[in-house]
Amino acid sequence: MSLTLGLSTAMSGLQVSQRSLDLISHNIANVNTEGFTRKTVNAESRVLAGRGAGVQIASVSRTVDENLRKDLRTETSNWAKSDSMSSYYSRIQDLFGRPADNTTFSHKIATFGQELESLTATPDVTSSQWGAVSAANDLTLGLNNMSEQLQTLRLNADKEITMAIQVINERLSDVQTLNEKIVREQAIGHEVGDLEDQRDQALSAISEYMDVQTYTRDDNTVVIFTGQGRTLLDSETVAVSHV
Numbered sequence: 490m491s492l493t494l495g496l497s498t499a500m501s502g503l504q505v506s507q508r509s510l511d512l513i514s515h516n517i518a519n520v521n522t523e524g525f526t527r528k529t530v531n532a533e534s535r536v537l538a539g540r541g542a543g544v545q546i547a548s549v550s551r552t553v554d555e556n557l558r559k560d561l562r563t564e565t566s567n568w569a570k571s572d573s574m575s576s577y578y579s580r581i582q583d584l585f586g587r588p589a590d591n592t593t594f595s596h597k598i599a600t601f602g603q604e605l606e607s608l609t610a611t612p613d614v615t616s617s618q619w620g621a622v623s624a625a626n627d628l629t630l631g632l633n634n635m636s637e638q639l640q641t642l643r644l645n646a647d648k649e650i651t652m653a654i655q656v657i658n659e660r661l662s663d664v665q666t667l668n669e670k671i672v673r674e675q676a677i678g679h680e681v682g683d684l685e686d687q688r689d690q691a692l693s694a695i696s697e698y699m700d701v702q703t704y705t706r707d708d709n710t711v712v713i714f715t716g717q718g719r720t721l722l723d724s725e726t727v728a729v730s731h732v
Contacts, residue, residue: 498541500543512529526689529551529552531547532545559703563700604620605624654731657699658729671685672710700715
């Protein structure tokens with residue numbers, strides 16, 4: 490009986506070592522894979538009938554700082570918002586022009602004001618009349634052009650929002666699917682570290698478009714909220730829409 494137990498104990502050590510080597514190979518193979526986290530085998534002593542019977546794998550854990558990951562998602566969302574606003578603001582600024590340019594909107598207003606003053610001083614002079622009309626026409630054309638360009642920017646923003654919402658809804662669906670897979674695989678004793686990596690990737694993709702907060706339940710499923718606390722994913726997804 491003791492010989493059988495000894496062989497079983499030795500075999501358990503070999504099996505744990507083999508699994509550790511497999512995991513090391515997996516880590517090395519994915520060293521350049523985006524979103525992959527290093528996996529570590531957590532071993533524990535195996536006890537049968539009150540006696541030590543070797544070693545067994547308690548769990549396979551990911552090397553990841555969840556608090557840091559959440560902070561990264563928040564900062565990613567803040568950066569994406571600032572970058573998008575900066576892009577549109579710079580284009581609007583181009584419409585107004587630089588202060589030193591004679592083609593700026595403010596310069597056209599100033600020119601129109603000067604021509605009106607000249608017309609007031611010499612209302613019967615043809616050149617004053619023509620100058621006021623020309624300046625008014627130039628200002629009107631500038632206003633119309635700026636209105637068209639601003640409307641174009643608005644349409645572009647609507648298109649980008651529509652595409653962003655499509656990505657968000659797709660990634661929310663991915664997270665829900667991965668939640669279900671993780672629960673199912675855990676129930677039959679399989680490792681879920683790689684599935685958790687995929688879920689984190691989907692969450693990171695969502696954070697590029699909007700501020701999100703997450704909460705992990707005891708069953709390892711993730712619940713997603715907006716930064717304002719509205720539910721995006723609980724037992725089912727809540728599709729985001731845009732009018």
